[in-house]
Amino acid sequence: SILSLPPELENILFRLSVPDIVSFGSTCHYFHKLSLSQAVWKNLYFGNLKGPRLRSASGRGKAALHHLRSRQLALTMSFNAPMALGFRRVVPTLGYTVLWDYKGTIFVLFTPRQNVMWRRPLNHTILCNDAKDFAVDPCSLTYRQHIYVLVSREVCGIPSGCMGPPAPRIMCDCVEVFQSDTHKMVFRMTFHFSLNFTQLRLCGRENKRTILLLTDTGKVYAMSINEIQLQNSCSYTAQLTLKNISKILPELPIKQIHTSSNSILYLRGKTLYVVRKVNKTSPLDCLLADGSVFVEVHSIGTYYQLFGTSAGQDTYDAQTVIPLMLPYKVVKCSLGLSHLCLLDDRGRVFMQGCNRYGQLGTGDKIDRGDPTMVALSMAPVDVWCGLNHTLVLLQTESGDKEVQGCGCGSNGRLPGCWPGSPVFVKLSIQVPRTASSLCCSKECIFLLCSHDIAEPPASHYIPPGTEDEKDIERGQEEEKQQIQIHLTQMKSCDSATRRIIMLQSIVKHYLTGLSPIHKDFFDTALSIILGHCTTAKMEPQQPSEA
Template identity: 35%
Template sequence: MKRRADRRQDNEAKSVDGAPADSHLPVKRRCLDRPLTCGIALQDLPPELVECVLRYLAVRDVVSLGGTCRYLRDVCNSPRTWRSLCRRIRPDVREAADWRRLTILNHTKGMSFHHFAGRWRTSSNIMPPAAPNGFQRFLVTADNLCILDYWGALFHISGNIRAPSFIFRNGEWETYLNCAALRPDVKDFTVDPRSDASCRRYFYVLASREVRDAKLQVRECDCVEIYHQSTAKRIFKMTFHPSMKMKKMVLLGMEADRQLLLLSGEGRWRTELGKVYSVTINELSFNRPRSYITHLRLRKISEILPDASVTQMCSHHSSVLYVTGDGAVHLEAHSAAIYQDIFGTLEGFNPLNTQTPVPISIANKVVLCSLGRNHLALVDEFGRIFMQGNNRFGQLGTGDKIDRGDPCQIPYLRNPTDIFCGLNHTLVLVPSRDSVMEIHGCGCGARGRLPGWPKGSPSFVKLLLKVPVFARRISSTRDCLYIMSSYDPEEDNRYRAIPTIASDDAGIGKAAQTCEEFLHQLLRYTSIQERVAKTRDFITHLPLQGYQKDCLWQALGMVQRAAETNRTDGHQHHCKK
């Protein structure tokens, strides 16, 4: 005991003299107790060292770091940094015009699908093949997928999608499929627009190819090639004159009388821009190879509106939707039943001339559209969604099942990334306030078409499934929902803000007066039940989002239940006394 006390006194004496009392401890522990005195920041390092550090970061971290200051933004956006990141994802790429865009496209590409019924009623991800430079568009055939990248190359993803082999990796189910490059210089591709994927035995490809004329000069021509969906073997080819350039195509009709609609692009004559042509193809004769010459016919919409330039086309089995350059919309219905479902009447329908387009009145320019069997969806330049057509299953999302013969606005959904009209349901891919992608759906929920809502819904509801952060396009068949992920940093926002009007002050004053009148009416009611019921009715007419109204309604319910509980407790306490 005496030796221990003497040793403690010696340590205290050393600490008084200025030496640390814990000098006998290891050096590492003393270093941890001392504050850091290094004054070197990341901004003080030369760009070469910062680039070496950035090579070990993820793509998302590099993008986030570039938004901190001007110096790091210049270093993070340098071609050398993105070239090293791109080669880590795509070692086969040697040269690129924009390394940053190429890296982001390959980093964000992905494909996921959700099976509605059967053995694999779950969500899973397809391992993205390394060859495509991002996913621009995708197409679902009977058993396979076709993917078009941003460089115009078409890839055929083969495998049994309906019953794939899954692998559990990184907390998610993934499946591996075979990917084969089909052909480059592809402009567009399409299949049978019906919701039944088993009808999609062939897919059509619009591409460019080089041919030699009589003078042995190489000229670039557009052509339509038809491939079999299972073997990806070309079975038909149609070449156009070099002066005709096409940029989009859609399909109509049945297999025996298939109509291929082609939208012209910038050719030799600029007056041909935006014209619609049609050609009839018999798919049942593909097993009898032969050569013949066919003629393109100018569609009725280009004859009636010669000055209008069509920019978008959407088709279904018996109808086509056209969008012109000024945002006007015209519908072409080929049957009386479809015409009556969409417009609610047969007035104006001519069974002898079904190609005559019917204008759809909408106030603003349309930038996005989708067409189902008996209903359609339009999105204007301000991001507002309008629905029209048959509403038997609630596929219009208006909250009821009343048909609409004119476009009806959906007030609680804005700025959709993509919209899809199915057989009797509608899906909308929309970003939330915290930049998380969500899929909202309405209509029939049979066979799991609306995950989480088996009985369906007459209004748009959030589907209970995991949506990728960079989801861009959606498509649905009878047995599966497909979600494509991709992000292009050079893509422009298609929507713009609603312009302010000089009469906004008057509108705000009128709204304030309405609120004041409501408060005066609320004072007339004595019971809390009556006041809560009146407030619920007032919230219904407010221009709020759906989730905001639900939140206020739930809060009113809590207040009402708390008031009833307090009243019951007070009555019981009075009875005990």
């Protein structure tokens, strides 16, 4: 019967009119559900809309991607694939752009560099379907050879006996590696069915690429591969290990992972400590803790640029994590090559790292080894750290949005501010009111515009100096939780040097009630102890006399 037709029946509905589709859906429950397909009505919308239009997808993640040439001041191109269900993330590079929508489809958009070509329709192709996440090389900003995609595939389960029934098929997470130019899959890694990953990130060089995988429970696993060997037809074995960040505090899950060429930034999510009473029917004691940030640095040079010193860098342990002392909960992060940006739940922006070009927005070119708050006149929506500049998407009380930037302005990095600026200045960019995130490459600035009703609102912006009593009490409670987290980490740390450095940071950031004289005393005393421990560690032990 007609009910036995395959699900591709919706392709026939693309050629029908609106009254015919409504009549088709009124015949039975099965056809009614099929007639409500978002792809069908989106196709009707694009087919009946006349005149110039700004294409945007419909459904859950209704979004459009806007390209802004760095050397031009106005919007030059907007793009949306006809079958895209709202773009979730965009990663630009030289020559093409990778987009990921809410349906799990990954598009590769070809973006030519010539100015005359931008007026023509942008070509795109579908790389993969049902993707859970994707990642590209964080080292090269101009050429990225491979695209890593996290997917869930159906594989054959544990085989039964020879005379028994066939082995059942189960779903397992896989990492598929595609070549960016040919879109051909060159490698696939399949994991155990008990591991459910939600995020994929890359770190390191191509000859020693580190793949980071975040599970749904907040644990971080890592594995190292050599991309040069992926072109060979022989099999390749890699070991999946648990990262040190998940061993130190296993009860605190990781929420986000951000990577650069030689550093990793971890943002912890919300967790719940439960202590059950003697009576099982009694209420539970709970303690919420989230928003803490940790950094893992694999290079001495990058460590010095981020923290302004080489003290605390353990050259023997590449997985040493350093907590960033902030008394507030961080909700968004951006990690650049030599600086980082943090956005807390109250709309405050904190910068840290190298400030050679004024990319921290502090008004000078002095490096910052600790998170430093930068005053902004409006509520920040999203942040982005480039090579030597920083961009911030801001929203006014009326809902209008604008992009501000600081740092190096050469080659059009800051449109309208070619000399650059050590403070955040408004850029000459036409920003749609629906813009929700931004990113940039060497050639372009990308704005992701979303009408998603499930999109979380902008953080509640509280200008400095306007906090009321409730905000002060809330800040004190968050500060207490953060101190408890750092004390727990100190207990699990095996290095006395690392403990002293962590204690110095706690005294500097949290013991604000002490007088400057007392704080200087604590800092000087801990520095003396730290210097003695370092000297004793470097001196060889003398053999004992018989």
